[in-house]
Amino acid sequence: MKFFLTWTVLLAALMVSGQQTTDQFIRINQLGYLPAGSKVAVWGALRDAVITEFELLDAANGKVMFRGRAGKPFGTYGPFTQTYRLNFSAFRGTGNFKLRAGNAVSPSFPINDKVYSGSADFCLRYMRQQRSGFNPFLKDSCHTHDGYTMYGPMPDSTHVDVSGGWHDASDYLQYVTTSANATYHLLMAYRDYPAVFGDAHLANGLEGTNGRADVLDEAKWGLDWLLKMHPRSDWMFNQLADDRDHISMRIPSLDSQYGKGYERPVYFVTGQPQGLGKHKNRTTGKASTAGKFASAFALGYSLLNKYDPDYGSTLLDRAGSALKIGISAPGVCQTAPMKAPYFYEEDNWADDMELAFASAYRLPKGNKPAMLDSAMRYARMETTTPWLGKDTARHYQWYPFINLGHRELAVTAPAKEKSELVGYYKKGIEAVWNKARQNAFYRGVPFIWCSNNLTTSFAIQCKWYRGLTGDKSYAELEQANIDWLFGCNPWGTSMVYGLPANGDTPLDPHSAFTHLKKYPIDGGLVDGPVYTSISRSLIGLTLYEPDEYAPFQSDLATYHDDYGDYSTNEPTMDGTASLVYLLAACESESGAARAITRGDAASRRIAIVFTGHEYANGGSTIREALNESGTKASFFLTGDFYSNARNRSLIAGLKNDGHYLGAHSNKHLLYCDWKNRDSLLVTKSRFLLDFRENEKAMAKHGIDVAKTKYFLPPYEWYNDSIVKWTGSLGKQLINYTPGTLSHADYTAPQDANYRDNATILESIRSKEQKDGLNGYILLFHIGATSKRDKPFFNEIKNVIFQLKERGYQLVRIDDLL
Structure with a gap:
């Protein structure tokens, strides 16, 4: 059993250090810690004890690398009679370490910039495994006959095609409520942090590459199903299957208990209470579902329209029709029970409509002032998500567990509205902080069903608040919630199956995949601990194995890694999708993210970009070639270029022509050594100051720097630190x-690396003929030294003509990526 192994490893570690008691424990983030981030562990004792200091040890040789004060005692929490926070944030070294305090030694953990690398992609494994229709993990199809209608304007039991989507959890029900929220989180993850995701799977989820990030493939799987659930402007369905699902554990292809072959019931959105059996929900309207539809479709349109305009047009149309339904039928549309009294008791809907309008507001089309006014009206109806600061709530009562609309709106809203929205976030964070500050784990999230989902959402809210304001007051609270998910909790276990690979993670979740077939469910986020009072009251909760965490259960909260505990150990699809977003943000901030160097390799689209610093002598020639061919390009220019009065009319012309204008540093600094890329030549403060000066110069030309997402580094030379620092500004590094x-x-001819025009043209031609240029970013310069007697900018017209003749579409960088 895992309990025996955990205690054996710990006992061995303590014996090596000369201490052999096991009543004291140090809880850590098993993934590890970032060198420059908040680094805190929690020491807890099962019997009365005190400590005054702690030590950070090199895991390989036991050498003391850092000593710190234990700080104030926090007293009793859960099973522990005494607790302390061990803060070693001042240590900036990297390597593998252990912590020692009192009689406890922690497991080994890393400190480096790579601790979150690949974690978001890892959690996508669970999303693929949850697919209905074709399931790539099983390499088999399921639920292909769905479904037959209930409550609709058509006769009951009419067949409609709603196959696809994701199973909600370890059961096989499917809800728009959770699926639309999951889809939105995946789309956001790609939009906000595209560089952290890989391409190792095809659109159907099988292994392979298709030139598109796996997270975007997964999000589209969700969108495809949502379109089936809103198949025409006046039809919306909310739910597929019901709790008759719970009759048994089985592999999904064996579902046949709904009375109509392999079909399952699909519930039409009526705005009225529903429930085919003894129990009914408390539905009051349609807006909660309609708003979720509209926001997912709007964001999907913004990301996918450039790949498939017909698909994008459908998404945009359905976003509009869903929004109209939401406006016309305010209120909540809850999921429907059947045999049991359990259902998603969502009681809020204004947040969904706010997100719908906020998503529409961020699109290039539409009545912007009207969208903003509507979004703010709904924002003021629910300023803080109601569970924040509360001790309890009903199951999914306040869903989603975060108000996504506040952030979506604040990113582009005018200063007054932005200030109001971030104020709402701060108020909610403060409500949680007032509780969290009283215990060593900084735990302010209530132990209700799916507490891990709430924890994930709250960490995202803290992260968004910090990003929108620059206020780091809650950074340690933010990290404490992330740490909790990966082992810094009373049970000392990660709440994500298989992450980290060598850690203490769930082994016996409430899942047919693991229970019946021993299949791993990599990346699945389990529900998490619940109040012990809840656990004791639940129907049918039975433990099938000895409780490996028995010493750490308490009257406060309970967590069981046992198949029989469906309340704490069942993975959820929507919680995992939220975690994908959180981990993508963590990886991007860590500096382990990459610069984007190519767009979709499956699309015949190319971005032509020009950089400029000293020379602008090709500007008029390039602009003329672009205008004659109807081509949009992108220009990344230094602050010196923008500030040069001789370039003023050229910049104005490029702006009026609709080209993308971005930053290229202020003084064209060399960031790192040519021979040793890891050797930085600038400090972070100098980098940030130089970048901000570049943007100030841009702003003088009327360029909205808040909307310029991409940064191209000077000399096209950078390292991981530059990627990280760029991400801290909310920008994406490209090359x-x-x-x-x-x-x-x-x-120029006297340069050792000189290339004449013919050689450059041939390199483009031969690469295109051999491999194609799909998704390429082709970089040229807007000017050249007079020593180059035949400047290449005179060839741009020819380059454009040949690329278009070969069937490529030339687009701005923000339309390529």
């Missing part, structure tokens, strides 16, 4: 796609 010599157009 040209390797494979051609387009960027060599700055060279």
Whole structure:
């Protein structure tokens, strides 16, 4: 059993250190800690004890690397009679370490910039495994006959095609409520942090590459199903299957207990209470479901329209029709019970409508002032998500567990509205902080069903607040919630199956995949601990194995890694999707993220970009070539270029022509050594100051720097630190796609790396013929030294003509990525 192994490993560690008691424990984030981030562990004793200091040890040789004061005692929490926070944030070294305090030694953990690398992609494994229709994990299909209608304007039991989507949890029910929220989180993750995701799977989830990030493939799987659930402007369905599902544990292809072959019931959105059996929900309207539809479709349109305009048009149309339904039928649309009294008791809907309008507001089309006014009206109806600061709530009563609309709106809203929205976030965070500050785990999230989902959402809210304001007051609270998910909790276990690979993670979740077939459910976030009073009251909760965490259960809260505990150990699809977003944000901030060097390799689209610093002599020639061919390009220019009065009319012309104008540093600094890329030549403060000066110069030309997402580094030379620092500004670092010599157009004949025009053109031509240029970022310069007697910018017209003749669409960088 895991309990025996955990205690054996701990006992061995303590014996090595000369101490052999096991009544004191140090809880850590098993994934590890970032060198520059908040680094805190929690020491707890099962019997009365005190400590005054702690030590950070090199895991390999036991050498003391850091000593710290234990700080104030926090007293009793859960099973522990005394607790302390061990804060070693001042230590900035990297490596593998252990903590020692009192009679306790922690397991080994890493400190480095890579601790979150690949974690978001890892959790996508669970999302793929949850697919209905074709399931890539099983390499089999299920639920292909769904479904037959109930409550609709058509006769009951009419067949409609709603196959696809994701199973909600370890049961096989499917809800728009959770699926739309999951889809939105996945779309956001790709939009906000595209560089952290890989491409190792096809659209159907099988292994392979298709030139599109796996997270975007997964999000589209959700969108495809949502379109089936809103198949026409006046039809919306909310739920597929019901709690007759719970008759047994089985592999999904064996579902046949609904009375109509392999079909399952699909519930039409009526705005009235529903329930085919003894129990009914408390539905009052349609807006909660309609708002979720509209926001997912709007964000999906913004990301996918450039790949498939017909699909994008459908998404945009359905976003509009769903929004109209939400406006016309305010209120909540709850999920429907059948045999049991359990259902998703969502009681809020204004947040969903706010998000719908906020998502529409961020689109380039539509009546912006009206969208903003409507979004703010709904925002003021629910300023803080009601569970924040509360001790309890009904199951999914306040869902989603975070108000996504506040952030979506604040990113682009005017200063007055932004200040109001971030104020709402702060108020909610403060409500949780007032409780969290009283215990060593900084735990202010109530122990209700799916407490891990609430924890994930709250960490995201803290992260968004910090990003929107620069206020780091709650950074340690934010990290404490992340740490909780990965082992810094009373049970000392990660709440994510298989993450980290060598850690203490769930082994016996409430899942047919593991229970019947021993299949791993990698990346699944389990529900998490509940109040012990809840656990004791639940129908049918039975433990099938000895409780490996028995010493750490308490009258406060309970967690069991046991198949029989459906309240704490069942993984959920929507919670995992939220975790994908959180981990993507963590990886991006860590500096382990990458610069984007290519768009979708499956699409015949190319971005032509120009950089400029000293020279602008090709500006008029390039602009003329672009205008004649109807091509939009992107220009990344330094602050010196923007500030040069001789360039004023050129910049104005490029702006009026609709080209993308971005930053290229203020003084064209060399960030890192040419021979040793890891050797920085600038400090973070100098980098940030230089970047801000670049943006100030841009703003003087009327460029909205808040909407310029991408940054192209000077000399096209950078390292992980530059990627990280760029991400801290809310920007994405990009670079040209390797494979051609387009960027060599700055060279002069006396240079060792000189390339003439013919050589550059041939490199583009041969690369295109051999591998294609789908998704390429081709970089040229807007000017050249007079020493280059034949400047390449005179060839731009020819380049554009040949690329278009080969069937490529030339787009701005923000339309490529």
